[in-house]
Amino acid sequence: MINSKIPAGEMAQKWTKYKDTCKLVNPANKRSLEIIVVGTGLAGASAAASLGEMGYKVKAFCFQDSARRAHSIAAQGGINAAKNYQNDGDSTFRLFYDTIKGGDYRAREGNVHRLAEVSANIIDQCVAQGVPFAREYGGLLSNRSFGGTQVQRTFYAAGQTGQQLLIGAYQSLERQIALGNVTMYDRHEMLDVVKIDGKARGIIARNLITGQLERHFGHAVLLCSGGYGNVFYLSTNAMGSNVTAAWKAHKKGAYFGNPCFTQIHPTCIPVSGDHQSKLTLMSESLRNDGRIWVPKKQNDTRKASDIPEDERDYYLERRYPAFGNLVPRDVASRAAKERCDAGYGVGSSRQAVFLDYAAAIERYGKIECNKQGNHNPPMDLVIKLGKEVVKEKYGNLFDMYEKITGENPYETPMRIYPAVHYTMGGIWVDYELMTSVPGLYALGEANFSDHGANRLGASALMQGLADGYFVIPYTIGNYLADEIRTKAIPTDHPEFAKAEQEVAGRIEKLMGIKGTESVESFHKRLGKIMWDKCGMARNAKGLQEAIVEIRALREEFWKNVRIPGGIFEMNTELDKANRVADFMELGELMCMDALNRAESCGGHFREESQTEDGEAQRNDELFMYVAAWEYKENNNWELHKEALDYEVVHPTQRSYK
Amino acid sequence: MEHYNMNLTLKVWRQKNAQDKGGFETYQVKDISSEMSFLEMFDVLNEQLINEGKEPITFDHDCREGICGACSMHINGRPHGPWGQTTTCQLHMREYKNGDTIVVEPWRAKAFPVIKDLMVDRTAFDRIIQSGGYISVDTGNAQDANNLPINKDKADESFAAAACIGCGACVAACKNASAMLFLSAKVSHLALLPQGEVERKTRVVNMVDQMDKEGFGSCTNTEACEAECPKGISVLNIRRLNAEYIGAIMSGDDK
Numbered sequence: 001m002i003n004s005k006i007p008a009g010e011m012a013q014k015w016t017k018y019k020d021t022c023k024l025v026n027p028a029n030k031r032s033l034e035i036i037v038v039g040t041g042l043a044g045a046s047a048a049a050s051l052g053e054m055g056y057k058v059k060a061f062c063f064q065d066s067a068r069r070a071h072s073i074a075a076q077g078g079i080n081a082a083k084n085y086q087n088d089g090d091s092t093f094r095l096f097y098d099t100i101k102g103g104d105y106r107a108r109e110g111n112v113h114r115l116a117e118v119s120a121n122i123i124d125q126c127v128a129q130g131v132p133f134a135r136e137y138g139g140l141l142s143n144r145s146f147g148g149t150q151v152q153r154t155f156y157a158a159g160q161t162g163q164q165l166l167i168g169a170y171q172s173l174e175r176q177i178a179l180g181n182v183t184m185y186d187r188h189e190m191l192d193v194v195k196i197d198g199k200a201r202g203i204i205a206r207n208l209i210t211g212q213l214e215r216h217f218g219h220a221v222l223l224c225s226g227g228y229g230n231v232f233y234l235s236t237n238a239m240g241s242n243v244t245a246a247w248k249a250h251k252k253g254a255y256f257g258n259p260c261f262t263q264i265h266p267t268c269i270p271v272s273g274d275h276q277s278k279l280t281l282m283s284e285s286l287r288n289d290g291r292i293w294v295p296k297k298q299n300d301t302r303k304a305s306d307i308p309e310d311e312r313d314y315y316l317e318r319r320y321p322a323f324g325n326l327v328p329r330d331v332a333s334r335a336a337k338e339r340c341d342a343g344y345g346v347g348s349s350r351q352a353v354f355l356d357y358a359a360a361i362e363r364y365g366k367i368e369c370n371k372q373g374n375h376n377p378p379m380d381l382v383i384k385l386g387k388e389v390v391k392e393k394y395g396n397l398f399d400m401y402e403k404i405t406g407e408n409p410y411e412t413p414m415r416i417y418p419a420v421h422y423t424m425g426g427i428w429v430d431y432e433l434m435t436s437v438p439g440l441y442a443l444g445e446a447n448f449s450d451h452g453a454n455r456l457g458a459s460a461l462m463q464g465l466a467d468g469y470f471v472i473p474y475t476i477g478n479y480l481a482d483e484i485r486t487k488a489i490p491t492d493h494p495e496f497a498k499a500e501q502e503v504a505g506r507i508e509k510l511m512g513i514k515g516t517e518s519v520e521s522f523h524k525r526l527g528k529i530m531w532d533k534c535g536m537a538r539n540a541k542g543l544q545e546a547i548v549e550i551r552a553l554r555e556e557f558w559k560n561v562r563i564p565g566g567i568f569e570m571n572t573e574l575d576k577a578n579r580v581a582d583f584m585e586l587g588e589l590m591c592m593d594a595l596n597r598a599e600s601c602g603g604h605f606r607e608e609s610q611t612e613d614g615e616a617q618r619n620d621e622l623f624m625y626v627a628a629w630e631y632k633e634n635n636n637w638e639l640h641k642e643a644l645d646y647e648v649v650h651p652t653q654r655s656y657k
Numbered sequence: 658m659e660h661y662n663m664n665l666t667l668k669v670w671r672q673k674n675a676q677d678k679g680g681f682e683t684y685q686v687k688d689i690s691s692e693m694s695f696l697e698m699f700d701v702l703n704e705q706l707i708n709e710g711k712e713p714i715t716f717d718h719d720c721r722e723g724i725c726g727a728c729s730m731h732i733n734g735r736p737h738g739p740w741g742q743t744t745t746c747q748l749h750m751r752e753y754k755n756g757d758t759i760v761v762e763p764w765r766a767k768a769f770p771v772i773k774d775l776m777v778d779r780t781a782f783d784r785i786i787q788s789g790g791y792i793s794v795d796t797g798n799a800q801d802a803n804n805l806p807i808n809k810d811k812a813d814e815s816f817a818a819a820a821c822i823g824c825g826a827c828v829a830a831c832k833n834a835s836a837m838l839f840l841s842a843k844v845s846h847l848a849l850l851p852q853g854e855v856e857r858k859t860r861v862v863n864m865v866d867q868m869d870k871e872g873f874g875s876c877t878n879t880e881a882c883e884a885e886c887p888k889g890i891s892v893l894n895i896r897r898l899n900a901e902y903i904g905a906i907m908s909g910d911d912k
Contacts, residue, residue: 046796049796050795050796053795053796064719064725064727065717065727065778065779065780066779066780066782066783066823067783068726068783068823069719069720069725069726069727071719071720071725073720073724073725074720074722074724074725083802083803085803121797121799123802124799124800124801124802125794125796125797125799126802127799127802127805127852128792128794128798128799128800128802128852129791129792129794129852130791130792130815130846130847130850130852130853132812132813132815132816132819132846132850133802133812134812134816135807135809135812135813136809137809138806139806139807139808139809139812140803140806141802141803157816158816160724160820162724163724163820163822164816164819167819170786171786171790171791171792172791172794172796174783174786174787174790174791175787175791175793177783177787178787178788184783186780186783209772236722238719238720238721238725239718239719239720239721240719272690272692272693273690273692273693275690275692275693275697275700275701276697277694277696277697277700277721278721278722280721280722281722348660400722400723400747403740403743403747403749404694404747404749406691406692406749406751469796469797470796470797473796473797518704518707518708520700520704521704562707564706564707564710564711564712564713565712569673569674569773570674570715570772570773570776572713572715573707573713
């Protein structure tokens with residue numbers, strides 16, 4: 001039985017009670033306690049800065065050339081917080097409730113309530129750091145709605161919220177580096193966790209410039225290494241985003257929670273050819289005004305403008321009249337796939353649907369004409385004024401679309417298709433964010449805890465910063481208070497030597513293969529298996545086939561991969577090979593988890609488990625648990641189940657019709 | 658949009674490591690789609706090199722959506738290539754036609770030494786931020802966010818400066834390899850906000866000192882930095898930086 005260590009007592013009092021009773025470490029002792037932080041995105045940078053401020057000795061690692069480039073920087077839309085500045089009835093409870101429901105009742109109540117509680121502090125902290133959030137003319141902060149919630153609780157900085165929040169955390173981190181409280185290791189990749197007497201005591205990292213392996217000791221190790229969406233090859237993740245740090249921890253005893261829970265975002269720019277290296281997200285906010293449609297005729301090759309109104313199928317409005325184009329991400333994505341699979345897709349690949357702004361332009365144009373007292377305006381004036389309104393609201397997104405596709409979205413409908421965006425699954429952690437390995441923690445997207453089977457928009461930034469600024473500073477003390485007598489362990493300890501030898505051995509093995517096929521080519525093949533058989537819709541037969549195919553591909557990889565260059569130099573192909581080798585193992589576990597979970601919930605859709613009209617069918621009786629997988633030798637796993645008890649929110653079937 | 662394929666000649670800077678002298682190599686690529694991004698064209702070239710048993714070209718890149726600031730190619734003499742307010746990763750091949758020759762170099766600046774091929778070391782920017790590019794507020798010390806109203810125009814101006822992605826194109830564009838646009842963007846971002854007021858004078862003096870130590874050149878107002886900045890950071894920030902610096906020195910409160 002695994003223990004999630006949720007404090008007893010009333011839901012709203014759990015975190016307060018915990019903070020009042022957890023152990024503390026006095027300032028003198030903090031100075032001799034060392035903490036390793038892997039990754040410098042929102043979770044890692046905020047944790048490293050906060051722990052440095054508290055007086056711990058921190059070492060931070062990132063594989064990028066600067067801490068500021070972590071992929072949190074690419075988040076567009078915003079960050080949720082239960083501030084109720086709009087006086088529209090928001091509260092800690094409502095944010096908690098929305099997150100639990102949005103996660104399709106597969107998240108842990110205790111963690112989510114704490115997240116909602118600290119959400120308001122995040123906004124205060126960021127503003128104090130100088131994060132330039134959008135403001136109203138009175139000088140107060142502005143909010144917008146997001147992702148179908150009924151209140152306006154999303155704070156934002158144009159379409160660059162992630163960038164501004166990360167720069168805030170990065171600047172705090174750089175300040176601690178200047179003060180000597182944090183030592184920064186950029187262009188370093190963590191390649192193993194070192195365990196001594198059952199506890200995490202350090203890492204093996206590779207200096208990516210020199211290729212040298214380094215041993216680093218820590219009384220505790222924090223993994224803030226992000227999600228694993230790149231297992232699909234094509235995703236909205238950065239090219240370097242990877243599972244390696246998390247996977248090494250998993251193989252050293254950290255359970256992996258709900259690995260099959262991935263979020264497919266409905267509005268991304270579609271694949272344009274085999275050369276495609278990544279996919280670009282178009283903010284969810286576009287669905288507020290755009291209408292999504294496909295032709296009513298199969299394999300219709302006419303231009304959008306040549307298809308008359310009565311030959312268009314606004315399938316979301318048809319299927320979900322109550323929510324229309326604003327259904328949640330998982331529902332919108334599946335509906336697009338259903339139409340394309342049935343032969344109604346558009347564009348040269350036939351794997352796209354239209355997102356059309358013509359109606360919005362006309363509607364806004366008429367409003368503008370009315371404002372000017374012109375109640376019988378010519379159409380070209382309506383269109384002109386309407387375009388100006390749309391430009392003000394969505395201009396930067398329309399520009400981005402035009403740069404990538406070369407098409408003008410003010411004139412022709414955008415083509416969009418769903419793409420892998422976020423992973424709700426991740427390293428299993430307890431209430432204190434500690435993994436199943438003592439002294440090893442996971443924060444942000446790297447852990448599994450807060451979003452259940454589907455994440456709501458604008459909640460990823462909230463969770464990353466909650467974990468780093470407001471949770472780990474308390475919970476880590478509860479562990480380190482018992483470590484004050486542990487002296488720093490010299491890195492010539494046999495366990496460090498052994499771990500380094502294993503890492504060196506694997507690198508030599510990879511370099512020794514000298515095969516004929518590039519790392520990129522293997523990664524693409526893995527991605528295709530995952531997307532086809534463990535993507536938006538999954539079934540038992542496909543998943544079983546995928547497991548066999550992944551095993552065969554993995555074997556082929558270890559026999560035939562070609563990595564040019566040497567070990568002791570900057571070698572980006574070797575860096576990639578290390579990551580892809582781990583994705584090949586993770587892919588198998590994801591398929592196993594998806595196979596085991598014979599229900600549909602949130603982003604996980606099992607074709608065998610659907611209602612008569614094709615909607616997701618949850619099975620609370622059999623699957624209301626967190627699947628926590630323990631690694632055994634040679635790619636075997638043991639499943640542990642953490643039962644989910646809903647004390648406050650009563651699970652119901654989601655409906656959007 | 659009509660799509661087409663093209664064959665190109667690429668002259669790319671190759672340099673084994675920081676010590677190596679380096680030089681141009683010429684490559685031919687075939688059937689490049691006009692729909693590819695510039696970096697996807699490099700992916701094709703690298704795949705080709707690997708298949709030929711050669712070493713692929715090393716370059717920095719990560720988000721490939723124009724926001725992380727990692728990509729950094731000097732293309733036909735211009736940082737991030739010919740499109741205005743566009744990073745290398747967002748430049749697309751429909752800019753080019755069959756038979757074109759494209760010359761690609763790393764950022765050139767003493768303060769950005771080459772690590773390998775097109776990859777340079779930009780940690781000087783991190784050290785400039787360390788010297789004062791922050792507001793000294795520890796976690797947990799913040800008042801309620803709306804207790805501090807900020808004039809919207811000031812907030813918008815601050816945001817426009819904070820949009821800098823730290824890519825270094827301004828330095829690469831400048832004949833003096835000056836980092837004034839980068840530095841002025843950070844000084845402006847913080848000086849325009851009431852939160853930044855307390856450390857305003859020490860910040861600007863310390864950051865300018867650090868910039869000089871890193872070996873960046875002086876500003877001679879050619880404004881190439883603004884022209885090449887992928888985020889359109891205005892040179893008016895440099896004017897503000899100079900005023901802030903002189904004000905701090907003259908007041909004698911800079912320590």
